[in-house]
Amino acid sequence: SVHYWSDTRKSYARPLHKRITILPTMKLFAAVVLVTCALASVQGRTLQQAAAAPTTVAQALAQTPSLSTLNAAVQAAGIDIPADAAWTIFAPKNEAFSDDDIREETGLTAQQLLQPENKQALTQLLQYHIVPSGALRAAQLQDGQQLTTALAGAAPLKVDIEDEKVEIEVPDAGNDDDGDDADVEQADMTVGNSVIHIVDEVLIPASLRGSRQPARSG
Numbered sequence: 001s002v003h004y005w006s007d008t009r010k011s012y013a014r015p016l017h018k019r020i021t022i023l024p025t026m027k028l029f030a031a032v033v034l035v036t037c038a039l040a041s042v043q044g045r046t047l048q049q050a051a052a053a054p055t056t057v058a059q060a061l062a063q064t065p066s067l068s069t070l071n072a073a074v075q076a077a078g079i080d081i082p083a084d085a086a087w088t089i090f091a092p093k094n095e096a097f098s099d100d101d102i103r104e105e106t107g108l109t110a111q112q113l114l115q116p117e118n119k120q121a122l123t124q125l126l127q128y129h130i131v132p133s134g135a136l137r138a139a140q141l142q143d144g145q146q147l148t149t150a151l152a153g154a155a156p157l158k159v160d161i162e163d164e165k166v167e168i169e170v171p172d173a174g175n176d177d178d179g180d181d182a183d184v185e186q187a188d189m190t191v192g193n194s195v196i197h198i199v200d201e202v203l204i205p206a207s208l209r210g211s212r213q214p215a216r217s218g
Contacts, residue, residue, distance in 0.1 A: 067198070070092055089194060092200075123207060
């Protein structure tokens with residue numbers, strides 16, 4: 001009788017021991033599955049983001065929220081940006097187009113520049129932000145460097161570097177020392193063969209400065 005009871009206790013103890021051993025194993029397996037799924041999800045999103053990265057300047061302008069006004073201007077002007085272009089582009093952010101300097105210098109607001117009747121002026125304005133001779137990263141820009149733009153006959157832009165900050169200066173911009181110059185706020189957005197530098201001001205060429213002319217001596 002004692003022996004029988006002892007065997008019975010052993011027979012009941014074995015399943016309990018197995019449950020104690022198996023349950024943690026199942027939990028560990030479930031955790032591994034969850035971690036694997038999470039990693040796969042992150043990797044999938046990363047691959048999607050990489051696949052969606054812009055490969056042309058046109059795509060970059062369309063996909064960058066802070067450049068939506070510039071993108072609209074490029075569309076309105078009908079400027080063709082070749083997919084294989086190797087340009088340096090100084091891209092004014094949206095806030096730059098709401099600056100009073102545009103109206104004061106050109107006699108036109110940013111909204112008026114987007115109208116069909118002002119397409120020629122808008123084209124000149126945009127061309128003055130393009131350096132077509134090659135893609136220059138910020139580290140390649142030198143203090144005092146002259147940059148010839150895509151606007152034929154326009155005075156070249158001048159690079160000013162102070163305390164590692166890059167500023168693009170418009171020559172003969174009148175009496176305002178800073179209003180026509182642009183600070184590079186975000187440098188080296190590489191797209192295809194081109195480089196985009198986001199700036200805080202619109203660069204206005206002399207051909208469009210109708211309401212305020214440079215001071216003349218004598």
